[in-house]
Amino acid sequence: MNVAHHSSWPNRMPKKLDYPQTPLHDLLATSARRFPDKPGVIYYGQVITYAQLWDQAQRLAGALAAMGLQKGDRVALYMQNCPHYLIGCFGVYAAGGVVAPLNPMLVERELYNIVGDSGARFIITTTELYGRVAPIAADLGVERVICGSLWDYMPENPAIPAPDFMAATPRAIDGAAAWLETLASAPGAPQVDIDIKADLAMLPYTAGSTGLPKGCMHTHATVMSNVWSAMYWTQLSSGANVLSCLPFFHVTGFVHSLAAPLAAGATLVMLTRWDREAALQAVEKYGVTHFVNITAMMADILSAKDIESRDLASLQMVGGGGAPLPVALGQRLKDLTGLDYVEGYGMTETISQTHFNPCDKVKLGSIGIPDFGVDARVIDIETLRELPAGQQGELVIHGPEIMLGYWNKPVETKEAFIELGGKRFLRTGDICRMDEEGYFFITDRLKRMINAAGFKVWPAEIEAVLYKHPHVLEACVISAPDAKRQETVKALIVAKPGCQPDPEEIMAWSRKEMSAYKAPRIVEIVAALPKSGAGKILWRQVQEQEMAKR
Template structure:
């Protein structure tokens, strides 16, 4: 095997590659349900659901899906927040032979219609608080809907529960209780490792949804890699707070612990106090988050008096983690903060930091069986030094964009006979083989001919003690073409001191300097967020244009 530069900092206790099993997604749950049948698979606000019970629910729903006439070649949507129903639906659809379509809980009707047409959607499984859009799809396209109540899986809560979770809402369509009631098992459909298994949508840089088609192989390989790298065992307790409908939460917070026979403590919606109490009461060991969750968590009072001693792994993904946030998390949990990197097109992480050799503001090294290179943004050829576009290849690459052959073709580049995915991220590799992302190719600000990478400036702005969040965008400027502007959310001390926008500009001039620092600052109550919790810089950029 070719020796890669990053093998010198590879964890000594891990192999360089993994032999991934040839199986379907649903088999990831069938195995632990037999091995750990009496063990808690899920903890849902105090309600403990054992692996055997979870698997029975999956078999019942799978049988019902087949009774409705759906199976191989059909596509079934899951439009839910984190819940037992999400996990049951995910594995049941797979076991029926159908394809899972991940649908964001925040979908508007126009986008939902697009997805329904694009996939020829056959059914949607949802919960009552999200029923409006699925039911509108039912009325427009006659798509059947299975609908449940989140509170059906809650008994005696022992951590804070969002009010909407406990709400007794009206349901329409097939009641969840009917779909999962005990019935003779109709068996399973074996699709094969390379069969279409899941479609996850990404808006990319154009805003037009693109369905990333994944196979059983690509989904499973990513989850197994997440388990082995984090040394996740059957005794682990994972905090399932990152959204399951997004590949980061799906791979790390749901599939990885299921594969390992671990327990998932589910939070339907992020709440910092609920997360802290879950860590304390359930003795959570593993937690993968996104930056807004960490901002919220670190903003809580009296954290030094809380018990985080059970934690064995903390990490982040989905968006670059500002250095100061990672450092504060390490101070709080007394373990390394491990950042990773991936895309919807790769079903999650392709890179991750070695815990013993972690670097902040670094996406890490290519994980098991992956390779990555830096290519010139002008010529598309590999470069040995300097900055360029990151390209990746590995076992979890998608097969292409649904119904978009041209986009699929343009997404890949051939290097020495090997197909690499163009990530659209600009970065570089250091002398140890660690990769760093500078920014999105499409997000770059061109200030008088100088390239400014906003994500880099975002992170530097957080060094100001009065700044809670910041998002840098380009704003049209008659002299420089584009000028650097920062939207800033202040902490309470800064608001109380009535600090001014110009004071922030003067601080940035001194601390960041050069052509990079924001010449314009605008205070804002909160930054817009995507459904996955990332800062939606596109909305702010469009506002400027």
């Protein structure tokens, strides 16, 4: 195991953790026993105690069991951040089910692919999204849809600005089991024996270079190890107030905005959608101590015209990932708060972070050092030989949070792993180097991927959709620089003979066919695209030409 990073280990932090050998729902159950009357969630001013959260999770577990859920059945959660999501996760765990988190920005075609691949028997959603769920649920034979409304927990007079769309959000919907009624009439929670190392708890999806979604098989043990590591590394305690603004469907949001705070008995100050003013008011009103985010959120906060007059004194830890924070923004945060921005690194395949900067020894621009139990190495891409400090190669990872493999994809699973010294290592597809102090720096990507505001976007998937447009003959999707999102999606289009495609129309069409974060923000019509002798579009050459413009 590479231990160069031990010299940079955080002060007063153990180098080894003993993780709880219990199922995930025990995290909420334990905090409810320890802090029954403590606010577990503050949702726009509405307080939900730990005892109430656990009671409702148990009720949901009982309801799902009564509906026929069996151990190992997948339950898709298709929601924005809301108390339903938290209760849904831990209710599914308590019933022995597997959570399949779905991005609420997915459109019907994307939903169909993932729900179909997962074989989910149940979907839990909310009223503003039900219109996308109903048709795919019927087509795929989903047995039951449970539908809540954000108004179930939203106060009539929110204490901080609520999302603009709330005014049009239905309070009820026909055709699905109502959330509150389902909980009110539920029988007791079932008793389920769970093997934490073998039984799946989560099936989050990630796309690949082909654009096809892949479910990452995570057990109770792989998730627990990451949650416990996050809690210790970011120094969460029951006295913490956490700004829960990262999307819960995303592994970083699930761990840092939801599960790790719950494990610590902290209070989650929950935002359904990112809103800078709501976030700033939440920090001031509730004394937020921990704020894990993506770079785009941090840039948004620091660009507020009145940022110097805002009360940020309660903040104790600010950090995140998705893309490197520009040095100027890191210094701006330091000047305002005295805090360093603590960057980290993780993947869906690792359920969240494998690397984190020590809070007391930050190197801006670095993803940090391997955290508890992680063996991270840099290898030569061709020979797979481990490389010394300073040399660039592919980052490979071994640790307790690594997935078992991809759901129903044995070939892709085999390709994702290599064996080094008798250990199974995950190939990340990221090119990096390690310095003499054990800090890692991402320098390039082996895989073709765009990192748009923290979301992974796979060009092959977007190109496949663009080819359905009646005016598109050829398409090449690349990354373009963006001041707010760091990177954004650009499509170069060759038109079919006789067609004159309008870039604005293609962008509008794309937003209907795919999630908004995937849809091209820039469309350029070109006469031709460079090709290899075999006729393959040379996307890397197109990308390099774009980079040369910067």
